[in-house]
Every structure is written in C-alpha cells, then in structure tokens.
Amino acid sequence: MERIAVSVVLLWGWKRAALAILAGAVGALALAPLNLFAAMFISFPLLVWLLDGATGDPGRGSSIGLRSAFSAGWCFGFGYFVAGLWWLGAALLVEADAFAWALPLAVLGLPALLAIFYGFAAALAKIFWTDGMGRVAALAASFGLAEWLRSFVATGFPWNAIGYAAMPVPVMMQSSWVLGLLAVTTCSVFVFSAPALLGTRRGAAPGLIVAAMLFVAHFGYGAYRLQTAAQATEPAEQMTVRLVQPAIDQAQKMENVDRIEIFERHLALTGAAPANGERRPDLVIWPETSVPFILTDNPDALVRIADVLSDGQILVAGAVRAEARSAGSQPRYFNSVYMIDDKGQILAAADKVHLTPFGEYLPFEGPLRAVGLEELISLPGGFSATATRAVLTLPSGFGLYPLICYEVIFPGEISEDLGGANVILNITNDAWFGHTPGPYQHFQQARLRAVENGTYVLRDANNGISAVVDPFGRVISGLALGSFGAVDATIGSKSVPFRSDFDHNLNFWLVQMLFAVTAVISRVGFIRKMN
Missing domain, CATH: 3.60.110.10 (Carbon-nitrogen hydrolase)
Structure with missing residues (x-):
C-alpha cells in the first residue's frame, strides 16, 4: 500500500490529471444501477494521495499547492460526473435533428461545471492538510460543504451526492432518517478516504478505528431499525x-x-x-x-x-x-x-x-x-x-x-x-x-x-x-x-415519527463541526511540529 501511495504522490502533469479523472470515474461505479459502494474505497484514497502530492509547501499552504489541489479535485469531479451523468445525452437524441449538436454540453459541459464544487472541496481541504488523520477529516468536511452548496447554488443540482453511494440497500439507508443525506455524505467521505492512511501510516490507527466505528454503526443501526420495523403493527388507516x-x-x-x-x-x-x-x-x-x-x-x-x-x-x-x-x-x-x-x-x-x-x-x-x-x-x-x-x-x-x-x-x-x-x-x-x-x-x-x-x-x-x-x-x-x-x-399513513429538514440540517452542521474541529486541531499540531 505504501508503494502505491508514494507512486501516486509523485505523479505530475497529464498522468496526475488522468489518474484523478479515473479515480472519479471508478467512484461512479458505486451509483445505481451497479451500486458497487466498495469502489469508493478505491476512489477516495487515490484522491487523498493526489492531494498529498499537490505541489507547494504544505506547511505554509501556498497558493501553488491550492491550485494543484483544486486541479486534482476538479479532475476527480469531472471523471465522477461524466461517468455518472453521461446518460443525460439520451434526452437530446429524442429530437436529434434539433438537439444532437448540444451533446457535448450535456455529457461534458455540465460535469465540467459540477466538478468545480469538488475542486473547491479539495482546495479547501488542502488549507487544513496534515500528515495524519486530520487531512481525512478535512476532506470529509470540505466535501460535505461542497455538496451542501451544490444543493442550492444556481437552483441546485444535488444529483448523485456522495452519500448515495453509502446507501444502496435498505439496511444501509436507515442512517439517513437520523442524519439526513448531507450528514451521511460527510461521514461517508471520511470512511471512504480512511484506507489512504494505510499508505502513509501516519495517524492510521485512530483514523481507521473511527472509520470502522462509523461503518459498523451505519450497518448496525440499519439492521436494528429494520428488525424493529418487522415487529411493528400495521396502521389502522x-x-x-x-x-x-x-x-x-x-x-x-x-x-x-x-x-x-x-x-x-x-x-x-x-x-x-x-x-x-x-x-x-x-x-x-x-x-x-x-x-x-x-x-x-x-x-x-x-x-x-x-x-x-x-x-x-x-x-x-x-x-x-x-x-x-x-x-x-x-x-x-x-x-x-x-x-x-x-x-x-x-x-x-x-x-x-x-x-x-x-x-x-x-x-x-x-x-x-x-x-x-x-x-x-x-x-x-x-x-x-x-x-x-x-x-x-x-x-x-x-x-x-x-x-x-x-x-x-x-x-x-x-x-x-x-x-x-x-x-x-x-x-x-x-x-x-x-x-x-x-x-x-x-x-x-x-x-x-x-x-x-x-x-x-x-x-x-x-x-x-x-x-x-x-x-x-x-x-x-x-x-x-x-x-x-x-x-x-x-x-x-406515516408509521414512524417524521424527521424534518430542520432536524437533518442541524445534524449536518453538528457533524460538519465535529470533522472541521478535528481538522483544525490536527493542523495546529502539524504546524507546531513543522516549526
């Protein structure tokens, strides 16, 4: 794993961009109808290592490093959205004589715009980048913020938010009743990115333990809630x-x-x-x-x-x-x-x-x-x-x-x-x-x-x-x-208590704060160590 991580970190030029695009495209395999959520455990570690290799002095957060991080995040998002949204072109072929010329705009143009959100997330995470678990927490909080922005900017287009990859079947959906989509997205990015810690060994133990706890809780709560549902009586109405x-x-x-x-x-x-x-x-x-x-x-x-x-x-x-x-x-x-x-x-x-x-x-x-x-x-x-x-x-x-x-x-x-x-x-x-x-x-x-x-x-x-x-x-x-x-x-009629969007938003910002504080504390410790 360390050899793979080092190879990715040292990539530059077109090879670096190509791997970022490929990593995003692999992540799209986790979406319906394939629902191969394990693909995200390949996709996000590659992104973490690409950000490790973003040029510039990570101790000072130089603008060069931020631009490199944005580029890696944008390429990752471009690959993810092209692979996940290519089918939009089918609508243009219904009246091909009138709309076929716009195929590149739908298949490549929209993904290029949506990828800006992931480029922003990568650059924001790079500001708080460290050599341990903190960088994974920073990436999770940054992606959570990016997906929140994607839900309403320019009327919003939150299609294929990362959280959906963690909820392909009912037993893995139940966490969304408590947390909502956005909070699940933040937690999912942390869990999906955690294997990257094996490639650097720094902060691996605590990061993997937290990720494992979140993953087990996700499955465990889902199983418990479905078991409870099986025992519930049918509503009278x-x-x-x-x-x-x-x-x-x-x-x-x-x-x-x-x-x-x-x-x-x-x-x-x-x-x-x-x-x-x-x-x-x-x-x-x-x-x-x-x-x-x-x-x-x-x-x-x-x-x-x-x-x-x-x-x-x-x-x-x-x-x-x-x-x-x-x-x-x-x-x-x-x-x-x-x-x-x-x-x-x-x-x-x-x-x-x-x-x-x-x-x-x-x-x-x-x-x-x-x-x-x-x-x-x-x-x-x-x-x-x-x-x-x-x-x-x-x-x-x-x-x-x-x-x-x-x-x-x-x-x-x-x-x-x-x-x-x-x-x-x-x-x-x-x-x-x-x-x-x-x-x-x-x-x-x-x-x-x-x-x-x-x-x-x-x-x-x-x-x-x-x-x-x-x-x-x-x-x-x-x-x-x-x-x-x-x-x-x-x-x-409704057979379980209603969860409002306010509840979910509150939980989302609490989860965001938890990961953001982890990232900031890790960053402060990292700077002190560098000095």
Whole structure:
C-alpha cells in the first residue's frame, strides 16, 4: 500500500490529471444501477494521495499547492460526473435533428461545471492538510460543504451526492432518517478516504478505528431499525393504490399524433380488474404529463375518465395546465398534477415548484437563445413555476405531498411535517433517458426521501421505475424499467415519527463541526511540529 501511495504522490502533469479523472470515474461505479459502494474505497484514497502530492509547501499552504489541489479535485469531479451523468445525452437524441449538436454540453459541459464544487472541496481541504488523520477529516468536511452548496447554488443540482453511494440497500439507508443525506455524505467521505492512511501510516490507527466505528454503526443501526420495523403493527388507516405505467416511447409522446391512443392506454390500465380478486384501488396514479392534451380544453376526456373510474375512486394524473392571462397574450403553462373524481370533476391541482433547467425553462434566456439554445419541452414562453406547493387532500382526508419529476432529489423541497400530508407522491417521465442508469439513479434518490421523512413514497413513472416504497426504503410493489402494466398495493399513513429538514440540517452542521474541529486541531499540531 505504501508503494502505491508514494507512486501516486509523485505523479505530475497529464498522468496526475488522468489518474484523478479515473479515480472519479471508478467512484461512479458505486451509483445505481451497479451500486458497487466498495469502489469508493478505491476512489477516495487515490484522491487523498493526489492531494498529498499537490505541489507547494504544505506547511505554509501556498497558493501553488491550492491550485494543484483544486486541479486534482476538479479532475476527480469531472471523471465522477461524466461517468455518472453521461446518460443525460439520451434526452437530446429524442429530437436529434434539433438537439444532437448540444451533446457535448450535456455529457461534458455540465460535469465540467459540477466538478468545480469538488475542486473547491479539495482546495479547501488542502488549507487544513496534515500528515495524519486530520487531512481525512478535512476532506470529509470540505466535501460535505461542497455538496451542501451544490444543493442550492444556481437552483441546485444535488444529483448523485456522495452519500448515495453509502446507501444502496435498505439496511444501509436507515442512517439517513437520523442524519439526513448531507450528514451521511460527510461521514461517508471520511470512511471512504480512511484506507489512504494505510499508505502513509501516519495517524492510521485512530483514523481507521473511527472509520470502522462509523461503518459498523451505519450497518448496525440499519439492521436494528429494520428488525424493529418487522415487529411493528400495521396502521389502522389504509388505502389501496394503483400505479399505471404505460411505457410510452418519448418520441411518440413528442410527435403528438397518437394522443387518443396514448390516453386510451392509460384508461385501459386504470379500469383493469385487480389481480386474484383483490380489493379495487381507492386511488389510481398516472405519471407526469400523462394526459396528452390540455385537459380543461377537452371535456370529453373528463367524461371518459368518469366512465372508467368506479364509485369512490380517485384519479391523480400528471398533465400540462394552462392558465389564461390578459386577452391577446399567451397563457401560462404549468407542469401539474390533477385530482379527478369518479364524476369527472377536477377536485384540485398542484403545480411544479422547482422547474428543470434546460428541460422546462431556459436559464439566462436572452444570451442562450441568441446562441441557439432552447428548452427540450417547447411551449410558448416555457413552463412557469408556482410559488408554493399545494397538498392534494383526497375526499377521505388522506393527503398526498406532490413532487413532480426531479423535485424528489431535493430533500429541502419537503416542508415541515409534509404540510399535513400522509405520503409523498412522485410522478415522473423518465422515458427521456431510455434504458440508461438515469432512471435507476432517479429511483434510488426517491427511495431515500421515504427513509429520511419516515413516510411512504408513491412513485409513478411513464416507463419505470414505478414503485410503492415504504418508510424504510423497501419496495412493496413495483414495475421494472420498460415494463408495461399496472400494479396495486395497500399502504398506511406515516408509521414512524417524521424527521424534518430542520432536524437533518442541524445534524449536518453538528457533524460538519465535529470533522472541521478535528481538522483544525490536527493542523495546529502539524504546524507546531513543522516549526
């Protein structure tokens, strides 16, 4: 191990950059669908050794050393994000004649921008760099801060935060209920980086002991919580839900020529008899933008929905909602979800709050349109965002907290106590990305929202992955990517105490402070030793 560490430390030039990119790419193997979390135990030690070799005097923290550290962190992030987000290019190929030219921007440009956060983390850690465990603590705190910034800067894009790599299966997800994603991320970077101490021997024993304790606690608490969940009684308030997955090709949706066929496919799955004589569903869910026209302009469509729904059934369907403005001006369009009863009446609607940049709206619209860029979903004026999120309350009193598409990747999008709702509803259309890692990564992040908040997640996707996820991240019932059909499941209301975003943020800053103090103390001792 020491020979490998020395070889990495002494690298320079293009070999150093290439290894940093490779280290980041290896780390992406820990993401869904592969979920090889052990890859991070290769990725982060390599980054630590690369930072050990950052040029400049580590005792003085020279600007040369910081620039070298930033470069290593940026290259690491570039490799990680290219390997983890290459599938974004698939969305541009749906209308290749219009968007194929932008492939390099999606596959290389976005990773290059996101890598700045990891470059910042590496440079910040280098300020507090030492020759022992303190440097691993500094890297953990710096990456935690970088991921926090990535969650909101420029509207935020926290996709594939490092913490997800440490939570591939339910037994490894339960820590997020206590700590939240960001705190788990900070702890994960420390644990993943700890093997680097074997390459230098300095501070190896205490660092590896702390890392082992965190790793065992992570697994142990998960096992304990799942065992407790197995002994829990079913909640009295229950509801049967049907998820409709029509598996419509995105190109077909965009062509707008088979709208009646698409609509009827949804209706057929809605009206299908339950399997094995089971209870008919109380609630039927259609995916994002499943209604292929402006529903309020098509009263006959509401009549058809009423014909298919049984007495007392409710349909929740994703659709584009148009809102009239002044005479002569274009209406405003919203990515919405409607709640419709068995009489074809629209009972309520909820609009998307956090729009997808470049997909639903164009940031920096003036200059970007001037160079030929436009949003993927073309509507006059693009989509509009609503200011506040509406909870959908069923006639039974059961509340749904709607998160449309990628809103579910933001833990902070969920308000205190779910705004009084019982479960999280996530509808999406991942058909844009075909059979790539994208839908798997999206689903994995939706599962974590169930665990973090201690509630069910009802996730319905056009082509998958659709699933009912319980408050412990376990899939009760679902449909695989690309499958056509519908699936029913019976759920209860929240069965574990709710954990708010405030709780998770508080724990995150406490964990950050713990690692930051460790890094500062180690740094002070290191400087004294150098002098």
